[in-house]
Amino acid sequence: MTRLRRDSLHLLGTVAPGALCILVFLVAPSIYLMGMAFLSTDATGLPALPLSVQAFRELAGFGFLGWSPGNLYTLLRSLWQTLLATVLVILIAYPAAYYISIRPARWRPVLLLAVVVPSWTNQVIRSVGWMNLFAPGTPISDLAVLLGITEPRMGLFPSQFAVIVGLVYNFLPFMVLPLYAAFERLDHAQVEAARDLFASPLAVFRHAVLPQTLPGLMAGTVLVAIPAFGMYVVTELLGGGKATMIGNLVAQQFAAASNWPLGAAGALIMILATLLGLWVLRRLGRRLGGDREVVI
Amino acid sequence: MGAQRPDRGRDKASVVVRGVSRVFPGDLRALDRISLEIHAGEFFTLLGPSGCGKTTLLRLLAGLEVPDAGEVEIGGRAMAGVPAHRRSVNTVFQSYALFPHRNVRQNIAFGLEMQRVSPAAIARQVDEIAELIDIGALLERPVDALSGGQRQRVALARALVNEPAVLLLDEPLSALDAGLRSRLQVDLKRLQQRLGMTFVFVTHDQEEAMVMSDRIAVLDEGRIAQVGSPQAIYERPEDVFVARFMGHENLLAVTRHDAGGVETALGRFEGGFAAGTHLLLRPEALTLHADAPPGSSGNGFLARVEECLYRGAATDYRLRCGEVPIAARVTNAGRSQPGVGDTIWVEVAPDSAATLNARRHTG
Ligand SMILES: Nc1ncnc2c1ncn2[C@@H]1O[C@H](COP(=O)(O)OP(=O)(O)OP(=O)(O)O)[C@@H](O)[C@H]1O
Ligand SMILES: [Mg+2]
Numbered sequence: 001m002t003r004l005r006r007d008s009l010h011l012l013g014t015v016a017p018g019a020l021c022i023l024v025f026l027v028a029p030s031i032y033l034m035g036m037a038f039l040s041t042d043a044t045g046l047p048a049l050p051l052s053v054q055a056f057r058e059l060a061g062f063g064f065l066g067w068s069p070g071n072l073y074t075l076l077r078s079l080w081q082t083l084l085a086t087v088l089v090i091l092i093a094y095p096a097a098y099y100i101s102i103r104p105a106r107w108r109p110v111l112l113l114a115v116v117v118p119s120w121t122n123q124v125i126r127s128v129g130w131m132n133l134f135a136p137g138t139p140i141s142d143l144a145v146l147l148g149i150t151e152p153r154m155g156l157f158p159s160q161f162a163v164i165v166g167l168v169y170n171f172l173p174f175m176v177l178p179l180y181a182a183f184e185r186l187d188h189a190q191v192e193a194a195r196d197l198f199a200s201p202l203a204v205f206r207h208a209v210l211p212q213t214l215p216g217l218m219a220g221t222v223l224v225a226i227p228a229f230g231m232y233v234v235t236e237l238l239g240g241g242k243a244t245m246i247g248n249l250v251a252q253q254f255a256a257a258s259n260w261p262l263g264a265a266g267a268l269i270m271i272l273a274t275l276l277g278l279w280v281l282r283r284l285g286r287r288l289g290g291d292r293e294v295v296i
Numbered sequence: 297m298g299a300q301r302p303d304r305g306r307d308k309a310s311v312v313v314r315g316v317s318r319v320f321p322g323d324l325r326a327l328d329r330i331s332l333e334i335h336a337g338e339f340f341t342l343l344g345p346s347g348c349g350k351t352t353l354l355r356l357l358a359g360l361e362v363p364d365a366g367e368v369e370i371g372g373r374a375m376a377g378v379p380a381h382r383r384s385v386n387t388v389f390q391s392y393a394l395f396p397h398r399n400v401r402q403n404i405a406f407g408l409e410m411q412r413v414s415p416a417a418i419a420r421q422v423d424e425i426a427e428l429i430d431i432g433a434l435l436e437r438p439v440d441a442l443s444g445g446q447r448q449r450v451a452l453a454r455a456l457v458n459e460p461a462v463l464l465l466d467e468p469l470s471a472l473d474a475g476l477r478s479r480l481q482v483d484l485k486r487l488q489q490r491l492g493m494t495f496v497f498v499t500h501d502q503e504e505a506m507v508m509s510d511r512i513a514v515l516d517e518g519r520i521a522q523v524g525s526p527q528a529i530y531e532r533p534e535d536v537f538v539a540r541f542m543g544h545e546n547l548l549a550v551t552r553h554d555a556g557g558v559e560t561a562l563g564r565f566e567g568g569f570a571a572g573t574h575l576l577l578r579p580e581a582l583t584l585h586a587d588a589p590p591g592s593s594g595n596g597f598l599a600r601v602e603e604c605l606y607r608g609a610a611t612d613y614r615l616r617c618g619e620v621p622i623a624a625r626v627t628n629a630g631r632s633q634p635g636v637g638d639t640i641w642v643e644v645a646p647d648s649a650a651t652l653n654a655r656r657h658t659g
Contacts (some may be wrong), residue, residue, distance in 0.1 A: 189393035192360050195380040196387045197407035197458070204381075207406070211397040289397050 030271075036264035047260045055265035071249065075269070078245040081160070082229045085167035089175045089224050090217070092168070097179035097216075101186070115176045118169075127166055134162050134238075158240025168232040171227065174240040175220035182216030214289045221281060226274055246270055308337040308492045309371030309461035309592075311357060316366030326352040328518040329366065333494060335510075336371075339488050341497045343505045344515030345541065350498040351390060353515075354464045357496065358387045371461055381410075386455040390466035390498075392447045394439045400426075400450050401435040407458040407487025425457040428487070439621050444471040456487070459521070462494045470502065481508055481549075502542050506530060514538050531578065535653045539576055545623045546577035550651060558651060561620050562597045565649060572651030582624040584613065584634055585641045595644040601634050615642065 037055055042048040061068045100111045118126065133140055135180075136155030144150045156162055186209070194208035232247035246266055253263030311334040318327040326349045334340045342350045355361035356368060359380035368375040370383065386407065394403050401422055408418045426432045429449050434442065439450060448471045455463060468484075469477050485508050488495045497629060498507050505512050506526035514521040514537075522534045533539035536547060548560040550573055556565040560575050569575070599622055603614035611633060615622040624642065626633065634640045 187393075189389060189391050190395055192380075193387075193389060193393035193395070194406070194410075196358050196360065196385070196389075197454070198381045199406075200381055200410075200412040203410060208395065211395070 033264050033267055036261055037268045039257055039261045041261055045235055046258075055261035056257075058259075058262050059265045059269065061144050074244055074249050075273075077243065077248055078229055078247070079273070081164065081167065081235075081243065081245060082225055083117060085164055085171065086225045088164070088168045089171055090221070093220065094174035094213075097176050098183050100176075100180055102184035106189070112177070112180060116173045119173050123170065123233045124237065125276075126170070127234050130162060130166055130238055131157050131168070133157075134159075134165075156239060158242055160239065160243040162238040163235050164245040166238040167228050167231060170231075170234060171224040174223040174227075178216040178219040179213060180216075182213040186212055197216055211289050214285060218281060220284050222278070225277060229274060229277075230270060304343060308494050309516070310334060310369075311462055311494060311496065313341075313353075313356075314367050314369070316353075316356060316363045316368065318349075318361060319358065320607065321363050325518045327356070327363075330518070330520055331366075332513060332523070334494060335548065336494055337492045339495045339497065339508060339510045341499060341505045341509040341512045341514050342515055342540070343499060343502060345500055345522075348515040349518045350414065350500075350515060351466055354387065354466055354496065357462065358385050359383050359641040360387075360463055381651075384461040386458050386460040387464040388448075388451050388455045388466060390470075392451040394447060394450060394454070396438075396440050399436055399438050400431065400442070403439060403450055404435075404454045404457055406454065411458070421457055422453075425453045428483070429453045429456075445473065445476065448472060459491060459493065463488075464498065465495060465497045467498055467500070469499075470501075477504075484508065502530075514541060531586040532650055533652055536574055539574075539652060544576055544578065545552060545621070546579060546582075548575045548577070548620070549573065550575055553651070562617055562622075565595050565644060567646050567649065569594070569649070569651045573654045574652055576650050576652055577622070577644060578629075578648050579612070579623045579625040581608075581645050582622075583643045583645070584624060584626060585636060586634070587641055595646065595649075596642055597644075598639060599642050601636050601640060602639045604636060616642075617642075618620040 031255045033275060036047055038051045038053065039047040040052040059071055061071050092119055096115070100108055100115075103111060132138070134155060134157035135141065136153055138155070141150070141155040141157075144156050145152050145154075150159075190208045190212065193202055194204045199207060229245070230247040230250075231245060232251045235243055235245050235248055246269070250263045250266040250270065253259045253266060311332070313330055313332040313334075316327055316330045317325065319325050330353065342353060344350055352361060356363055357370070359375065359378060359382075370385065374616075375383065395406065396486060398406070404422045404425065405418045406422060413421075422435070423432070426435055429451060430454055431446065431449050433452070434446060439447060440448065448468060452465075452468050455465075465484075469480055472480065481504060484495075497505075497508060509526055510524060511525055512529050513523045516537050522529055522538045524532075530542050531540065533542055533544065539547060546593075547659070548562060550558045550560055551568065552559040553571055555568070558569050558575055559563055559565075565575065597617050599615040599617040602616050602621075605612040605614075606628075610625050610627050613624040613626065613634075615624060622642065
């Protein structure tokens with residue numbers, strides 16, 4: 001009996017602080033947000049009773065002027081831009097992380113630092129940097145005009161292209177770091193065993209390298225895709241209204257448009273979409289990792 | 297691509313190694329101008345102490361390592377430029393190198409999958425090999441839930457199931473307990489004879505090497521010290537290194553050599569010995585007597601018994617003659633035996649002694 005009590009006290013002592021933090025900083029705001037999403041707005045746009053699904057109707061595009069697909073497009077665009085940016089980040093980060101991992105040991109920290117240092121400055125500043133590079137009349141924009149990618153005097157900014165570049169640039173370090181960690185731990189014996197067992201270079205990658213780097217890839221994908229999906233700074237600055245994402249929509253409702261229930265409904269949809277994305281990722285991880293649970 | 301099955305087993309292949317060297321950074325000569333000829337269908341063992349280059353030589357045969365000089369031929373084909381996955385050679389790795397994200401069955405099936413064998417045939421072959429190696433009950437287990445010995449057997453099955461022309465085994469039995477080990481030694485040997493595969497087997501256990509091999513190559517710091525049958529290597533080691541590695545302790549420095557015999561610290565031994573720096577007395581070829589027997593050849597000496605180690609079938613004696621320690625092994629046949637402290641006459645049969653040279657390769 002006393003032992004049981006001691007054990008439960010011990011458990012309480014170790015778990016309680018963390019549980020309390022989660023309760024205060026995560027569960028409570030979420031409940032608050034969920035509640036907010038089901039309120040209606042008063043004449044000034046502030047949240048008010050009674051409970052309704054008004055916000056979700058608005059989010060789905062039903063307004064005073066009938067139905068418009070704008071918000072749905074924003075949601076789809078968010079998904080598409082997130083997917084595109086994540087895939088591009090993977091395509092750049094995977095070889096980069098591998099390359100860094102095979103450099104002599106004294107160079108690796110330097111190269112990693114080179115990847116990470118840019119993210120020490122403010123997102124806004126970095127986006128403004130891209131704005132300057134992509135503005136009409138810059139060499140890069142002129143080159144794009146020459147190649148027929150963009151209209152004369154239009155520049156590459158603002159555009160969806162600029163947004164994607166901004167997203168990829170922003171989130172690259174979050175993919176490189178976990179992948180680098182995975183490559184550094186790579187068990188080369190498995191690679192050799194696969195080669196010895198008749199695996200072609202491609203099959204070696206598929207069966208001996210990919211499964212080993214999968215946890216890093218999954219972690220990176222989560223670290224990139226979730227914030228990218230909610231991103232609004234980059235889209236705001238580099239998209240110029242041409243590539244708004246659901247993050248912008250939500251931010252707008254809480255700020256200028258001051259329709260908090262609509263913003264909360266948007267945030268709720270974001271959370272649901274994120275959970276769905278995680279579930280898909282997990283399934284994918286299990287397929288690629290040979291039925292072994294890949295923890296993300 | 298690796299899609300097509302490389303020439304299947306049963307077409308056993310010979311292995312020829314010509315003047316192969318492998319030098320690692322820091323001028324570390326892991327292999328130094330090695331030449332070997334391994335016959336098709338032979339059970340060939342590389343024997344040597346840790347770090348002598350056994351694993352490096354196997355890796356060269358498997359194609360996982362490229363020689364800095366010399367050439368390798370397998371089945372009469374030059375292997376220069378042939379990548380590992382195009383060689384009909386499989387390896388049982390010293391570190392097992394199993395795939396942790398695949399279960400036992402999937403691990404064993406890997407090589408067959410890569411060769412596009414049909415799933416039904418794969419299932420059948422995996423079951424067969426698992427039965428043979430006695431891991432049938434483990435097939436659906438994840439490999440990280442296995443003991444060291446179980447992993448080693450999975451590694452063995454994973455390579456064997458492909459029935460390659462040449463199978464490379466890097467200390468494949470080192471993690472097994474004595475019983476399983478001696479059983480698998482016999483099983484492996486039988487399997488090799490039945491399938492007719494060429495086995496290149498690595499061990500640093502000289503008894504295991506003798507039990508299993510058709511021929512043994514003893515490696516010494518990247519060079520070959522001696523190649524021969526187990527009997528030749530044990531009974532007629534060519535230098536002191538080989539003799540010591542085969543477990544011989546009775547090596548007496550030769551002080552004088554002539555046509556009629558040799559002189560050592562234990563006196564003169566008559567016989568037509570070849571020139572050499574040391575005289576080897578095999579422990580089991582010494583006989584112990586209370587006195588010099590009548591009709592003794594005179595090849596013998598008096599010694600004091602310091603220790604008796606009873607080993608069941610035989611007893612090992614540690615003797616001392618002056619300053620020189622001598623080991624003798626006597627089969628236990630119910631005779632009365634000398635005890636500790638006794639002074640006895642050690643008779644050396646004429647054919648039980650041989651001269652040999654100091655380590656040939658150093659200096
Ligand atoms: N990749 C490498 N880089 C540098 N040196 C190496 C490398 N591989 C092996 N060596 C060196 O080459 C020598 C031979 O190594 P090898 O692994 O072939 O020995 P081994 O006979 O298999 O030993 P063991 O019985 O301990 O397995 C050793 O001195 C080792 O340190
Ligand atoms: Mg080794």
